[in-house]
Amino acid sequence: MPAAKRHVELFIASTSMSRKEKMRLANEYDLEVLLEHTERFSMPAAKRHVELFIGQTYIDKLEKLKLADKYDLEVLLDHALKLYNERGDYRVMKGHINLFSDKTKNITWRNFWNSPIDSCYPPRNKSRKMPDPPPNSPIDIRAHVLYDAYQSISTEKSYKNYEKLCEAMGKEAISIEEYESLYNQYHEEDERDLPMPDIRGCILSDVINGKTAEKSIDDLCDAFKNHNIDKEDHDYWYNRFDSGHLFTRVTFSDFPEDVFAEIVEKCDINFNLRKVSCGLRAIVDQLAPPWSDIEVTCGDTGINVTVDDARIANDSNWNVLESLLRDPKLRLKNFEFHTDFDYYDVYQSTDSVIRLLSSLDHKIQVKNCSILSEEAEDLIRILRCLKPGTLERMQIMDGLNFADFYEIVEMDQWKQAKHLNLRFYGDFPPMEHFLHFSTIIYFGMITMRDIVNLGDVILSVSKWTNFEHIQIENQSRLDKEDVTRVLHLQPTASPEVYTIPNSNLFLQFLIFSYSSQYTLKIYKK
Structure with a gap:
């Protein structure tokens, strides 16, 4: 099971508790984000349980109605409308009814016209407060009692079933006297007036007593005929309990770190996982952000930011880049900074980005960088913001002159890098500054004088312990015969390959x- 699905499952597992605790959990979680989880990862059974959980909380009935309409939750919709007992209750809907779907509007209006007109008469059973289950109960005792009562099970046998459930879950059972009191009160209640039951305890009881899955779903549908019992939902929990797993309460601190890493990895930038709960937010904040590639382009449209091939910001809100880069745990594979010199405003945009990079209290950890900037000063300022040692490949896309080159080769970013792509203006620079690179791709001029001196260069290259290849893309025509003669090249079976x-x-x-x-x-085999 993917970690994100596991996350929702563990939330569901934490909802077997008292009404008071459920209300606390409802305050801690963003329940709508949980519903987004279930839809995002196509988890209908989990969605069903989040729906049931919402129904059992004291969340405002209008909020329940909004969630039911938005996420097409039929059971929650039915439950929410039952909380509107008379026409006077519908006053709070003013200003909201037009936001609902046509389906919800029709059902709501039908429910309104069927409601009592005279508000001085309370609805049936409203004056009698239903007893709350005992705190820390491992199951929904009301649902357990009603289910056993439907099956004509006596109070004594029902209590024994309850004891089996508590034993299986490692919980202490209430006394038989207290259970009998609850049994008698719940038995008199009309199932139609009750909130949606949590039937997981009933399913576990069926598994313990050896009832088949088919018989279990049939009995539950008959016992709770006024509530829609989802078969897929039922089968999930039946198979889970039958395999020896229970719905023990688990907190976010119990998650292994690799589970969180996988959750974050599967979430994109717009999926704000940190909103789910305070506990999850605290642990997610300890993990390295999952993004690997950042590209910043300054051009005719101003500043554009792309993260992992998804454009997330433009000139009007490019400061989202700041929130990404200020995270010291950020580990990038690629960082690209490109400017389009055809536009005058590009200089102001470029300076804004570089000032942001320079304001960070840490250097950016990135393996590969690609920089295209007309001003060598901008190139140097950006390189200073990258962490030496972590930076392995440098791609300098615009030409450097000798003055700029000699300043860059003294930087730790240059000295500790392993791979280089360089465009250079002027004669071929001294080879001594390249001997620590494994691979080099060089764009620039190379004259016959450089060819004559290349013998010494080759000797230096041959002493390279980590040398792999150097590729020189010359900007002027090279005479193949002259190069072959000057370097005393020896032909091989391949017409374009020679030995030195x-x-x-x-x-x-x-x-x-x-x-x-x-x-x-030039390469080494």
Whole structure:
């Protein structure tokens, strides 16, 4: 079972308690978010139990009606309308009735016209307060009594069934005298006037007494004929109890951390799991955010922020980026910052983003960064905001000159990175600044003078213990024969692959269909 479904299941398991405790739990949970859980993960049985739980709380009847209408909860709708005992009760609906669906409107109006007109006569049984079950009861005793009474089970035998339930759940049973008092009072009640019963105790009793699932659902439907008993819901709990599992109360602190991690992983940015409860919020806040990729683009539409391929902000609300980046637990795989230089306002947008990055009280932990910025100063300011050591791949998309280059190579972000994509303006830079990289893709000019000096470079490269390859995409035409002659390359069986003497390196000439320019790739096998 996925962790998110497990989360809803554990909430359901925590609802076997007194009315007072149920009201406390209703205050702690956002019940509508729980209903969203059940719909999001297609959990009709769980949705049924959240519906039953809402019906048993003291939540305002209008709120119950709204939830029933929004999530198409027929049982809750029927229950909520029964709380409107006379026409005077419908005054609170003024201003709300037009928001309901046509189906709910029709049922509500029908219920209104069938309600008593004279409010001086209280509805049947309203003057007699129904007895509350004992606190901390492991089951809904009222439902248990009514179910046993329907089956013509005596008080003594019903109490023995109740004792079996308490024993199975490891709970202390009330005295037989107290049980008989409740039994007699509940037995006189009209089932139509009662809130929706929690029938899980009845199902567990059927399992303990060896009743088949088919007989159990038939008896429950007959016993509670004024409440819709869902067969799928019943079968879920019957099979669960028959397998030896109970609905023991579990708190959020009992969840293992990996369960929460999986819950968060399956939720997108707009699914606010933290709203479910204070307990869940506290534990979720301890986990690293699940997002892996952030892309920030400054262009004609201002600032746009994309997280995991989903655009979440634009120029009007881009500050959502701040809430993401200020979380010190954020661990990114990719961070991209690109600017479109064709627009004047891009400079102001770029500065706003960089000032945000610089204001963080921690450096961003990211493995791969890609930066396209016309101003080298902006590039350097962004690199300073990334954590050295964590940063493995640097992709510098716009050209650097020598002055900028020598400032960057002194940064820890450069020295501790492993992979480099670099676009450079000017002559080929000194190779000594590249020897710690495993892979290099270089865009820039390389002249014949650089080719002549390449012998020394190759010797340096051959001493690279972590070297994998270097690819030089030249901006001017390379003469293949000159390169072969200068480096004393030796041919191999592949026409474009050569060996470099006195080394374990190979050189490959690559040519692309869209250009006649050669690209050099030196690699080690």
